[in-house]
Amino acid sequence: MGFKSYCFKKSLWLFHFGGASCNNCDIEILDCLTPRYDLERFGMLLVGSIRHADVLLVNGSINKKDKPRLLEIYEQAPKPVLVVAIGACGCTGGIFAEGNTFAGPVDKIIPVDVYIPGCPPKPEAILAGIVKLLGKN
Amino acid sequence: MSKQTLIPVGPYHPLQEEPELFKLYCDGEIVKDVKWETGYNHRGIEKLAEKKSYDEVFFLVERICGICSTSHPFAFANSVEEIVGVEITNRAKYIRTIIGELERIHSHLLWVGLAGHFLGYNTVFMWAWKYREPVLDLFEMITGNRNSYAMFKVGGVRRDIENQKIPAIEGVLSLVKKKTDLLVGAIMDDPVIHARTKGVGVLTRQDILDFAAVGPTARASGVDIDVRRDDPYAAYPLVNWKVITAEAGDVFAKAEVRLLEMYESISIIEQCLSGLKKEKEGDVDVKVKHIPEGYGTGRTEAPRGEVFHFVVSDGSNSPARHKIRAPSYTNIATFKKSCVGQSISDATISLAAVDPCYCCTERLAVAIDRQSGHRIMNAKEIISHSASITDKLLQHE
Numbered sequence: 095m096g097f098k099s100y101c102f103k104k105s106l107w108l109f110h111f112g113g114a115s116c117n118n119c120d121i122e123i124l125d126c127l128t129p130r131y132d133l134e135r136f137g138m139l140l141v142g143s144i145r146h147a148d149v150l151l152v153n154g155s156i157n158k159k160d161k162p163r164l165l166e167i168y169e170q171a172p173k174p175v176l177v178v179a180i181g182a183c184g185c186t187g188g189i190f191a192e193g194n195t196f197a198g199p200v201d202k203i204i205p206v207d208v209y210i211p212g213c214p215p216k217p218e219a220i221l222a223g224i225v226k227l228l229g230k231n
Numbered sequence: 232m233s234k235q236t237l238i239p240v241g242p243y244h245p246l247q248e249e250p251e252l253f254k255l256y257c258d259g260e261i262v263k264d265v266k267w268e269t270g271y272n273h274r275g276i277e278k279l280a281e282k283k284s285y286d287e288v289f290f291l292v293e294r295i296c297g298i299c300s301t302s303h304p305f306a307f308a309n310s311v312e313e314i315v316g317v318e319i320t321n322r323a324k325y326i327r328t329i330i331g332e333l334e335r336i337h338s339h340l341l342w343v344g345l346a347g348h349f350l351g352y353n354t355v356f357m358w359a360w361k362y363r364e365p366v367l368d369l370f371e372m373i374t375g376n377r378n379s380y381a382m383f384k385v386g387g388v389r390r391d392i393e394n395q396k397i398p399a400i401e402g403v404l405s406l407v408k409k410k411t412d413l414l415v416g417a418i419m420d421d422p423v424i425h426a427r428t429k430g431v432g433v434l435t436r437q438d439i440l441d442f443a444a445v446g447p448t449a450r451a452s453g454v455d456i457d458v459r460r461d462d463p464y465a466a467y468p469l470v471n472w473k474v475i476t477a478e479a480g481d482v483f484a485k486a487e488v489r490l491l492e493m494y495e496s497i498s499i500i501e502q503c504l505s506g507l508k509k510e511k512e513g514d515v516d517v518k519v520k521h522i523p524e525g526y527g528t529g530r531t532e533a534p535r536g537e538v539f540h541f542v543v544s545d546g547s548n549s550p551a552r553h554k555i556r557a558p559s560y561t562n563i564a565t566f567k568k569s570c571v572g573q574s575i576s577d578a579t580i581s582l583a584a585v586d587p588c589y590c591c592t593e594r595l596a597v598a599i600d601r602q603s604g605h606r607i608m609n610a611k612e613i614i615s616h617s618a619s620i621t622d623k624l625l626q627h628e
């Protein structure tokens with residue numbers, strides 16, 4: 095077992111970064127915490143500070159104002175950290191990729207481990223993505 | 232003179248799912264001033280709309296805001312249909328109304344949950360979001376997606392609601408009604424919620440008029456406005472319903488208005504469903520071949536208030552200008568009244584009480600050069616810039 099997989103063996107704590115999104119992906123992430131999906135049964139928790147987190151969830155297209163902040167948050171994260179790009183916007187910029195404020199997509203700014211496509215991805219898809227992430231490491 | 236402490240909330244704060252920065256200037260526990268900074272969510276949608284064809288703009292405006300993902304296409308459809316001068320079929324009107332009202336139910340449930348969360352009452356949060364799921368399932372059954380429904384088009388809707396699905400919809404509605412009873416009982420009778428929300432974040436009738444606030448925020452302060460009744464569209468003139476108002480103007484009144492509106496929404500949907508049974512199946516679409524030159528406005532009552540779209544057409548395939556105003560834009564300004572003078576712990580629920588939606592409200596932020604402190608564009612320049620664009624468009628006509 096390598097160092098990285100040792101770090102991610104048990105409960106993962108998640109930090110959510112909502113970029114320039116339409117809010118739907120954000121809501122679906124919150125939805126994962128509610129009784130029907132209940133992400134916490136896997137020991138996962140949405141935390142308030144990136145300094146406590148193992149996983150950075152990024153959704154939404156990244157605009158010019160978000161970009162330096164995303165970089166800063168990534169730098170503040172204790173390493174190793176896993177990055178999940180959620181939604182069409184997080185993966186490619188989606189419908190906003192042609193916008194005049196667009197500065198992404200996420201993987202041009204920080205390294206991404208898992209992509210969860212969909213607009214918005216269903217909570218099941220988000221759960222499946224995060225579980226795959228566990229298997230990958 | 233006492234010293235003021237700056238408490239930033241955001242831009243990436245665990246309480247808010249959207250990026251937004253509030254600066255609370257506090258003296259001890261008491262909030263003395265609130266400032267609000269935008270731009271984290273700016274995507275340039277009005278400009279993007281000019282690059283897309285009318286059919287594509289529907290998918291774009293749907294993604295202005297995920298929660299009101301029907302209100303914006305609704306208003307856009309209304310404005311383009313005003314340019315074309317087309318009357319849609321009754322069946323399409325009913326379907327549009329059903330989708331709009333289902334959205335109001337899920338949005339209000341979402342708000343109730345979040346409000347509970349802001350109060351530190353997570354049981355309400357979990358319950359409300361649990362009972363929101365059946366509504367989303369209904370959306371999935373009718374439209375194929377839980378959010379962002381892609382139902383609207385110029386001249387009608389994309390998908391019919393087949394009559395055989397109606398009993399299933401009615402079943403879910405009666406379930407939602409039962410659960411709403413439960414939530415209303417739990418919230419209206421809870422002494423803790425009363426203590427935390429009554430007399431908190433009060434907006435008087437005059438404040439509402441001063442800030443031009445709309446939607447449940449205005450109705451909770453006794454201002455009786457509702458676009459569905461004042462400027463009827465879709466099937467609202469065909470069904471019976473009433474506008475819910477309250478007088479107190481505090482957070483509790485806002486919760487009350489929203490909860491009672493859910494009953495109205497359920498009754499509107501039930502009437503629309505019985506209306507659907509009388510119309511011919513599949514008759515949901517009037518073919519529109521060409522969008523002539525001209526301009527049109529569309530208003531709809533979103534869960535948060537009036538959505539306004541203004542579209543200028545130059546006869547081509549895509550809008551020449553598309554202007555959007557979402558309800559939170561005026562509602563958010565009321566923070567200046569509702570939060571100032573409150574303690575910090577009450578300020579959060581006062582901020583949440585108007586159900587602010589920042590992705591709708593996002594505007595160009597004023598840019599300041601860090602080194603020289605020079606404003607790259609100030610408010611006056613932005614206004615004259617916007618006026619010059621309007622002039623150009625008018626000349627074009």
Ligand code: SF4
Binds near residue numbers: 155
């Ligand atoms: S991927 Fe779709 S749902 Fe998610 S933020 Fe982007 S536009 Fe919204």
